[in-house]
Amino acid sequence: MKMQTLLFIGVAFIMGMTMSIYLPMNSSVSKYLGSSIAANVTFFMVALTTSLLILFISGDFGAVTKISHVPIYLYLTGFISAFIVLGTTILIPHLGARKFFILLIAGQVGMAIVVSHFGILESPPDPISLKKLMGAALVIAGVMISVS
Numbered sequence: 001m002k003m004q005t006l007l008f009i010g011v012a013f014i015m016g017m018t019m020s021i022y023l024p025m026n027s028s029v030s031k032y033l034g035s036s037i038a039a040n041v042t043f044f045m046v047a048l049t050t051s052l053l054i055l056f057i058s059g060d061f062g063a064v065t066k067i068s069h070v071p072i073y074l075y076l077t078g079f080i081s082a083f084i085v086l087g088t089t090i091l092i093p094h095l096g097a098r099k100f101f102i103l104l105i106a107g108q109v110g111m112a113i114v115v116s117h118f119g120i121l122e123s124p125p126d127p128i129s130l131k132k133l134m135g136a137a138l139v140i141a142g143v144m145i146s147v148s
Contacts, residue, residue: 027092036089106143109136
């Protein structure tokens with residue numbers, strides 16, 4: 001395996017670990033503020049500020065001028081992100097972090113198989129195979145065992 005591929009795998013794994021911390025943190029913010037919606041707004045204000053700072057440091061201002069080239073439906077990512085973070089803020093206190101993340105990952109695996117199979121949203125096509133379906137079935141079986 002290439003060194004770059006190993007690096008990408010490591011970064012993806014660390015991102016998964018980080019998600020298990022940052023989403024419950026937003027639930028904690030919600031408790032302090034007394035509002036899941038206010039916690040969501042706070043989260044995205046800090047995210048916007050951080051993104052602008054990174055843009056400023058990178059000096060990649062030219063990319064912003066291409067904003068009109070992006071298909072309008074792709075801006076649904078912001079809408080979806082807001083509901084995912086808000087949903088997380090609401091669900092973790094009820095389900096617990098372990099159960100929430102197990103269900104979240106199971107949903108991601110299931111949808112990733114479909115997205116990859118059809119090459120949706122410019123994803124490289126990766127046809128469904130028996131091996132991949134068996135892996136997904138094991139994930140779903142693990143979810144059913146773990147969540148119950």
